[in-house]
Amino acid sequence: MRYLPLEPADRAAMLAKIGARDVDALFADVPEEARLDGPVHGLPDHATELAVERDLGAMARKNVSAADVPFFLGCGAYRHHIPASVDHLIQRGEFLTSYTPYQPEIAQGTLQALFEFQTQVARLYGCDVANASMYDGSTACWEAIVMARRITRRSKAIISAGVHPHYVAVCQTMARFTKDALDVALPELTDGAPGDDMARLLAGIDGETSAVVVQYPNVLGHIDDLSELAERCHAKKALLIAVVTEPVALGAIRSPGEMGADIVVGEGQSLGVGLNFGGPYVGLFACREKHVRQMPGRLAGETVDAAGQRGFVLTLSTREQHIRREKATSNICTNSGLCALAFSVHMTLLGEKGLRNLAALNHARAVQAAERLAQIDGIDLVNGSFFNEFVLRLPQDARQVARALADRMILAGVSLGRLYPDGEGLDRGLVVAVTETNSDEDIAAFAAALEEVLA
Amino acid sequence: MRYLPLEPADRAAMLAKIGARDVDALFADVPEEARLDGPVHGLPDHATELAVERDLGAMARKNVSAADVPFFLGCGAYRHHIPASVDHLIQRGEFLTSYTPYQPEIAQGTLQALFEFQTQVARLYGCDVANASMYDGSTACWEAIVMARRITRRSKAIISAGVHPHYVAVCQTMARFTKDALDVALPELTDGAPGDDMARLLAGIDGETSAVVVQYPNVLGHIDDLSELAERCHAKKALLIAVVTEPVALGAIRSPGEMGADIVVGEGQSLGVGLNFGGPYVGLFACREKHVRQMPGRLAGETVDAAGQRGFVLTLSTREQHIRREKATSNICTNSGLCALAFSVHMTLLGEKGLRNLAALNHARAVQAAERLAQIDGIDLVNGSFFNEFVLRLPQDARQVARALADRMILAGVSLGRLYPDGEGLDRGLVVAVTETNSDEDIAAFAAALEEVLA
């Protein structure tokens, strides 16, 4: 076995030192009846690297990968071009194969990178502080609600209809067990403002409300000013939680923090991470400095060493499970460290200038695509505002259209019927995302195929 | 420009420090008429990473890559499976982006790896010492002839008909300028021993002969014992130079050094390097200890540092061009360092056991394939002995057959007509190589397609 350095002679020498007859003697505590007499049944024996690569390569080739086709899927996962240096750097063994930096003297690489990451996230979100990452945007969303409960000592949250339905589902799953009350609603394809339920949110806030949760831009691409909502929340001593699934958007539009959001969470996958069929991704989490001790997750903080040199450590760990056990702010332990690093490397390569250019290009391409597609007979562009994704109202069920386009090797967008099986009036909606990776030819091919399918 | 860190403000500050009006002033020594007034005409402006990747990806996709088809090409370049860790390790920035280790205090990584490489090559070839690599097997072959000239002070070499024709061509090109005499011959498809011209070689050695050059196994796959030839050479004070294009073979058969070869050179591409359309490859070069000061190329040697610790340095550089100028043993400077590292990492992963297993598997698969293909009507297996490649005599010109098989997406082997445009009687020969990467299905597909083409 290529991964196992012990040779038979080593094993014999070690057993002799231990004073054990054979390796079975080391498993003496396992009751006889639970010990297997040989390898587990029903599984193959070890395989060469060549064979594993061949077998898994065959599985991989059964999937249509995004680079192979004109590709327009978004809704919480976006295809962006990742500079080659990002992957090169995160594959450095010292990053890839290191552990959680509990021994700061020999983990400054990870710790400083996390400190830089936290700074980037806080600035991007317009917040004071950020943590060292969560699993993904959806779990970060629930953790934000829990945090708001702890801060406000209230357990009723209002969730906007514009929040990604998977995120809402995650919160609902948890709330059922924690007895939190969640006020949720399905989105509507309102012309000019799909998924916008600002009126409902404003009306719903009361003295019991722990938090209002909105997505920005929302899952249907619509962008709304959060300032008034923030004011109303604060007037009732509730918190405003903003969810951002497309961080690139914040290179073009104002940050939720600027508009008054108290906690901003979201998905960081767009930068550095890649599609990966949904995971691993990286949850971003930022808040006001005054709430930092209620924050979940790890935090890297600056300090000095015994020689007076600047250094970084994991800090405020008394909030965390390994110290505080059942009184912890969260049960999260392993987070998404390497993805956070990838996010941070990509963001560092972009910088302010690159991010703004990238956002501008995304928006411009999306506008081009929206205008082109809206020219097709029977198709309406529902959005008034959007960043890089928007909803089209099709003349028929979008699921079938997406299906028919996939047969023509065009991955056309996410049909709302898939996201909202129970959503009335949503089944003709198709969410189309357009990024810098979409060429003019992609857009033309999409439009042509769509015309063909609808004809 | 993403690779250029200077910003306009930096440039202005630096020009001020220099006291230059503008950057053009720094090019004052270039005559006015030779200075371009703008970017070079006829070339595009800078492009994004996304665009470059897309354009070059499109070029790459125009090629049929070996993994896409049943693949049986050899003749000096072999497709083997390279463990993923090899590429991971050679991509470490410290290896990839370092320079020739002229400052040994901060280049021990490269130097120790080269010392290990030299030891591996010397052992594999059955020689006392080896150098730190040449460009490839073909140039190493010529350097060996030059070295033999220096040692024997004779300038007439006999080259076996079994030496790869490209290698022979390289030597002929050089010999025309250096006035060395080369005695060459075309191979014949002798049944049982294709390309074997032992009788010619033995008969040709005389008091003027500097060296006899043989390939082992030869370019047509035939394997011959070199012991008698070595004796005859030594009796006439000539050197025996052996060329090995498939290092994996030496896991199964005796080394040329054991049989008396004085200089052993060859191609190392099979291990660690990959096909790469012919380059970069890595030339291996080994010889007897007593001849080491006549050897071309760099050498890493062991020594100690001022604190008494073991370390490695480039040594015997007085043989080399940067010290000895026109009296150097060779003009080689940059060699194939990173490929040598890849070779060495792959060899280290294999070890004796892995190399022998790999060689046994290559041979067994080749025998299986040869026996299967020889069953086809009208096809003869020419070889009596072979390692992992052999010659088939087809009933018609092999170029056309290879062409027809390529249309059926089978890369079937190298036709001798391509290698020997003037070789009489060779045009029906097809050299087929079989390695561990060829599955049973590959062999079956090849045989079926060949039957179809010949039917």
Next chain:
Amino acid sequence: LEEALIFEIGTTASTGVDVETPPAVRSRLGGLDRNREIGLAGLSEPQAVRHYTRLSRQNYAIDLGLFPLGSCTMKHNPRLNEKVARMPGFADIHPLQPVDTVGGAFELIHTLGEWLCKLTGMPAVAMSPKAGAHGELCGVLAIRSALEARGDAREVILVPESAHGTNPATAAFAGYKVEDIPATPEGRVDLAALEARLGPDVAGVMITNPNTCGLFEPDMKRISDAVHAAGGLVYCDGANFNAIVGRVRPGDLGIDAMHINLHKTFSTPHGGGGPGSGPVVFSEALAPFAPLPFVEKQGDHYILIEEETAEDHHASSFGRMVAFHGQMGMFTRALAYMMSHGADGLKQVAEDAVLNANYILRSLDDVLEAPFGKGGPCMHEALFSDKGFAEGFTTLDLAKALIDEGYHPMTMYFPLVVHGAMLIEPTETESKETLDQFIGALRSIVARAKAGDPSMHQAPFHAPRRRLDETAAARKPVLVWKEPEQAEAAE
């Protein structure tokens, strides 16, 4: 050796990414165009590569040496797995693609699930949990769902005092009250105390087996039976599965749910703290409550069970725990690892891991107290105490001195049941030669700790940093970088 921060090197005007000039369009940003600088420093590619390469060299890692962190299973991460995970057919597919364009992805998820079921002897698996603690949550939610479905909601989860902190935190996060159960002097769960506490308010127990003392719980089956008899369910923390993989199937011990850390037992890299992946295997009793989405095989093809399709098949599912399908990138790596080892190799993994740990135990128990060492062999990790150190010398001193010898320290002060605990898990991917060197280094440090070498209080000396002031960091946390003038103003 101090590397400046990106904000100190870069500016908002520099960038390492060239972006195509956008076509001119009418902006549709709803009037919310960004009107202030974000403050993101950019670096050209040469600067960025150098910054992160230099930073990386301040890290210790498995690729550099032994990483003997008990209960963390820091084993070698095969490079093939990294290659497989990057195949475009896995890495460049979207979670919401039409299901028949991602059949290979479902096949991979299902195949991995089958390996996990067979290795654990359990009938069902939930693949979506994102890490170990998330897997625990998944298991606890399934337990709660099953009890509620029975109409028998209960309030308490019992957790041994030696449990990982995630266990009680998870139970609390799921809305349970947590109660400790004590350990015996032999380092096992106190079965009598457990049985005494069981009752109609106890939803279940969370047990780690092999436990955090590195010992197998020989009474596991009796514990399970007792809990089941009392109407509860049994959660097993699978963090230590590496000790028994391929040799013992938890399903044979009466367990109802167990998470598996793919990033431990199945070697997906830790990456400085994640991502992990925590699939959960379930007994028949809990299988119907598994979360959405998941993949089933029907005949030759694979179907995705999610909200749209769940009602017909899995109406009892407790719902969704994450957006999308879980940690695909970890699944590919773990499956490559499993296929590479096979059933025979995985058995060898457990055996070599246990052999290496016992070799360490018996090579050090003459100089370090091994509180449970007399009782017999350990499993995959060896536990020692600080007994016999000179006055004022602690496990921390020993750990920091180990850094100067070129090693990452072991797990310290855990489990809590042992004074000054040192928990050493070598894993199976260390050679005897490496272990011998490590043992030699540790013996010499122990001798210094016993002799009271005062320089140990200052260790490490040869690391990128000396001991860091963690108290100062926590007292006035500095969690983001600020421009010097801002930072001063904030004083």
Next chain:
Amino acid sequence: LEEALIFEIGTTASTGVDVETPPAVRSRLGGLDRNREIGLAGLSEPQAVRHYTRLSRQNYAIDLGLFPLGSCTMKHNPRLNEKVARMPGFADIHPLQPVDTVGGAFELIHTLGEWLCKLTGMPAVAMSPKAGAHGELCGVLAIRSALEARGDAREVILVPESAHGTNPATAAFAGYKVEDIPATPEGRVDLAALEARLGPDVAGVMITNPNTCGLFEPDMKRISDAVHAAGGLVYCDGANFNAIVGRVRPGDLGIDAMHINLHKTFSTPHGGGGPGSGPVVFSEALAPFAPLPFVEKQGDHYILIEEETAEDHHASSFGRMVAFHGQMGMFTRALAYMMSHGADGLKQVAEDAVLNANYILRSLDDVLEAPFGKGGPCMHEALFSDKGFAEGFTTLDLAKALIDEGYHPMTMYFPLVVHGAMLIEPTETESKETLDQFIGALRSIVARAKAGDPSMHQAPFHAPRRRLDETAAARKPVLVWKEPEQAEAAE
């Protein structure tokens, strides 16, 4: 910090590669089956990864810091290029595949050749030379072929005394006699001396421009004209092309042949000493003699000219210099580099490279003597001498002290025309901030060298090794590892 050798760690029984069990067949090895052990040590993958990772950390590299080696052009290596080179359509194709299965490969080679021709203003290019010195050989063989074709074989090549050692070595390797031509006090080729030496026995000159003093040869065109008038041909060593790429075309200066180090100007990584790639551009006079094989475009497709097809098209070719097509893996990287920069970016490359060098020149010439600095700006590298160092303090001492400051030394004692020469080439991929730090470090070391700080003789102190005994290494060379008993026996 000493890492054992693989032969000290591994054994012939251990391996890091699993190989399928071969099918049983009758061996056909001609009775030459191996019958002795080779002596190759193997390591499991965890051991191998650790060994090479640790070794790598004993190297300095561009990824870690400034690499100011004059005439080596150690610039940043973009990671995109590594990715492109690994595309299966380039990396996994065989040099002897049927030509219509590798059309994209020929397209790439031809496209790169076109870039090189346009950037140099030359009509033809030979792509197959494997490195710079091999490219020189190619150029010299073409010159000789052209002269022989004229019936005017000549015997002598003139080389300036400041030339790289490869120039005379190459001329000799090609069968020429080599004669030096001197330099002027201003560091240029002595045109008068050159003209005086020209005659019917002189085949040509090999000139480096910009030259090894980091200066442009302003008389280049006049040199070319003089050589041509005397019936000779002009070879230009293109090692320093980075100074003028995109800004000056050597073809406009009367050059007949010039090699281009793709691993310098076009940033294919040096890899600790190769592989390089040395395509050669030719004037009309030399184009017909270019070596085989090469690629031509005919209409929309590309054809390969090799032995089989050369007679019709290129009967004058001097033949083949290498098996196969040259350094494909370097071609892909170089073309990605060129396309990324474009004509505008390459011009900026030259300008920034020259700007950085002059910034160094003017930031140090108050403390270090710059022998040609008074005469005006330098090109891409700045040259200093050791004048003013305290008695007994040398350039070597300064270089080794620089290691302790965290930098790779500059080129030392070259060119020979300057005493204790220090040749510093920063390249365009260094930031002003990095240069300022380097300048600061160098100034402090120069101050120590002038003051005579004796510790400098012992430097470096902070490197993986102290100064190594090169004399001992050369006196009794140990070039391979031997088992201790063997090594003793050999004493």
